[in-house]
Amino acid sequence: MVDASLLNADSNVTYDVIVIGAGVIGPAVATGLARKGKKVLIVERNWSMPDRIVGELLQPGGVRALRSLGMAQAINGIDAYPVTGYTVFYDGEQVDIPYPYKSDVAPVEKLKDLVKDGNDKVLDDSTLSTRDYEEDERERGVAFVHGKFLNNLRRIVGEERTVTRLQGNCVQILKNELNEVVGAKVDVEGRGKVDFKAHLTVVCDGIFSRFRKELDSQHIPSAGSSFVGMSLMNAKNPVPMHGHVILGRSHMPILVYQISPQETRILCAYNSPKLPSNVKAWLIKDVQPFLPKSLRPSFDDALLDGKFRSMPNSYLPAKQNDITGLCVVGDALNMRHPLTGGGMTVGLNDVVLLVKKIGDLDFSDRETVLEELLGYHYERKSYDSVLNVLSIALYSLFAADSDNLKKLQRGCFKYFQRGGDCVSVPVAFLSGLLPKPLLLTRVFSAVALYAVYLNIEERGFLGLPMALLEGITILFTAAKVFTPFLYREICG
Numbered sequence: 230m231v232d233a234s235l236l237n238a239d240s241n242v243t244y245d246v247i248v249i250g251a252g253v254i255g256p257a258v259a260t261g262l263a264r265k266g267k268k269v270l271i272v273e274r275n276w277s278m279p280d281r282i283v284g285e286l287l288q289p290g291g292v293r294a295l296r297s298l299g300m301a302q303a304i305n306g307i308d309a310y311p312v313t314g315y316t317v318f319y320d321g322e323q324v325d326i327p328y329p330y331k332s333d334v335a336p337v338e339k340l341k342d343l344v345k346d347g348n349d350k351v352l353d354d355s356t357l358s359t360r361d362y363e364e365d366e367r368e369r370g371v372a373f374v375h376g377k378f379l380n381n382l383r384r385i386v387g388e389e390r391t392v393t394r395l396q397g398n399c400v401q402i403l404k405n406e407l408n409e410v411v412g413a414k415v416d417v418e419g420r421g422k423v424d425f426k427a428h429l430t431v432v433c434d435g436i437f438s439r440f441r442k443e444l445d446s447q448h449i450p451s452a453g454s455s456f457v458g459m460s461l462m463n464a465k466n467p468v469p470m471h472g473h474v475i476l477g478r479s480h481m482p483i484l485v486y487q488i489s490p491q492e493t494r495i496l497c498a499y500n501s502p503k504l505p506s507n508v509k510a511w512l513i514k515d516v517q518p519f520l521p522k523s524l525r526p527s528f529d530d531a532l533l534d535g536k537f538r539s540m541p542n543s544y545l546p547a548k549q550n551d552i553t554g555l556c557v558v559g560d561a562l563n564m565r566h567p568l569t570g571g572g573m574t575v576g577l578n579d580v581v582l583l584v585k586k587i588g589d590l591d592f593s594d595r596e597t598v599l600e601e602l603l604g605y606h607y608e609r610k611s612y613d614s615v616l617n618v619l620s621i622a623l624y625s626l627f628a629a630d631s632d633n634l635k636k637l638q639r640g641c642f643k644y645f646q647r648g649g650d651c652v653s654v655p656v657a658f659l660s661g662l663l664p665k666p667l668l669l670t671r672v673f674s675a676v677a678l679y680a681v682y683l684n685i686e687e688r689g690f691l692g693l694p695m696a697l698l699e700g701i702t703i704l705f706t707a708a709k710v711f712t713p714f715l716y717r718e719i720c721g
């Protein structure tokens with residue numbers, strides 16, 4: 230039975246903003262703009278807690294964005310689990326990669342009107358401690374059950390006085406005779422299809438977005454791989470409070486991270502959006518043998534339970550918001566490989582920038598809002614391109630299916646093993662704390678050269694001519710998995 234207050238939004242007023250979708254990004258947009266005094270309608274087709282295996286590890290850059298928005302407590306009271314870094318396993322060896330020092334990163338920006346009464350601080354609860362988040366010398370991320378996090382975000386947006394929540398399926402973006410967006414048509418239980426008007430319509434309808442094509446009919450994601458996910462109950466994680474990335478020459482990457490005191494998520498990459506016909510047999514053959522020993526009992530239990538779910542891994546470079554009255558944010562706008570857990574971090578930082586750019590404008594002045602949105606597209610690039618390109622490049626290496634990629638994969642792991650900047654800089658990219666695409670290019674080139682060097686070393690003196698030849702092809706392969714994506718992100 231749907232709460233009646235979710236069905237009675239007024240269709241006779243013109244809202245400042247209609248937000249379509251209350252996933253991760255919609256509530257952040259709606260809360261931010263409401264705190265700037267805007268009258269907001271947020272439409273979600275189902276306000277009850279979703280059960281999905283997406284968006285469970287929030288990088289430090291995402292936690293910082295929540296702080297900037299005054300929504301830090303969205304990670305409280307949900308048995309969330311702190312994340313202090315990663316451990317990468319490669320054919321029996323491992324390297325720990327802690328998150329960066331706070332002293333190496335700029336202080337968190339507190340957005341005017343949004344941050345108040347300590348809402349930028351993580352509170353003490355049964356699993357998180359204020360001291361760890363506020364006083365630890367290093368940045369922290371956090372992992373959680375996705376639906377519980379969403380419930381918190383939705384509760385926070387519901388507490389805003391100028392926000393109206395509506396349950397309904399948005400079926401159409403409304404346009405005037407000039408092709409400008411003027412609102413949304415929503416199918417509401419008991420009311421049928423109702424038109425709601427707004428100066429600005431913000432589309433946050435997520436990975437399977439129906440309305441991203443309003444920006445451009447060619448704004449379509451591509452999916453080259455998928456993740457098969459399972460819950461490991463009471464797993465003995467090799468390194469507590471770390472995300473685990475399990476790599477190897479003869480298998481696809483496996484991610485393992487704890488999302489609550491009892492539950493650990495395992496995501497196993499499969500190099501096609503279409504799953505193998507017998508998923509269980511594939512898990513037994515291509516995943517189980519490569520897991521650290523301590524995870525085996527919980528993995529075997531999960532296999533017996535047989536509850537696996539899968540999601541396609543999509544890629545979608547952003548497109549400029551260039552239509553009057555329309556703004557697309559979150560996965561509807563831009564997607565990257567989930568291997569690096571960057572999606573929510575990108576989306577939440579986009580919201581911070583969006584609120585900064587347009588939050589203080591009068592939304593009835595649609596031309597000025599549009600001008601700011603045109604600029605927003607370019608300003609978001611330095612942050613987003615790093616996380617997006619990193620995810621695609623690392624996936625290519627970690628899921629290596631050719632000799633050259635396998636050499637790059639090994640080079641990457643050995644590069645991490647060198648420690649110092651070889652670890653601290655890459656993890657700063659991954660955490661969403663170093664938005665420098667040119668530096669990313671330099672680091673990726675250094676990894677490629679290191680892979681070439683290791684190959685020369687391995688071939689020895691007699692194999693030098695062959696190693697030099699291979700070196701050229703390794704560098705060519707590295708350029709192929711990196712440059713086109715960087716180009717699309719920066720120049721698109």
Ligand SMILES: Cc1cc2nc3c(=O)[nH]c(=O)nc-3n(C[C@H](O)[C@H](O)[C@H](O)COP(=O)(O)OP(=O)(O)OC[C@H]3O[C@@H](n4cnc5c(N)ncnc54)[C@H](O)[C@@H]3O)c2cc1C
Binds near residue numbers: 399456560
């Ligand atoms: C397998 C996988 C694992 C991932 N893991 C991570 C991770 O660990 N860390 C990370 O940061 N990111 C991760 N991501 C990415 C992350 O999940 C997304 O970036 C994030 O969820 C995007 O938020 P969003 O609000 O744009 O979309 P969503 O969270 O998908 O929300 C969209 C919302 O819109 C609603 N909606 C859709 N259509 C309509 C409509 N017509 N009318 C009304 N409502 C509608 C939906 O019900 C939904 O609530 C992962 C992605 C995948 C595929």
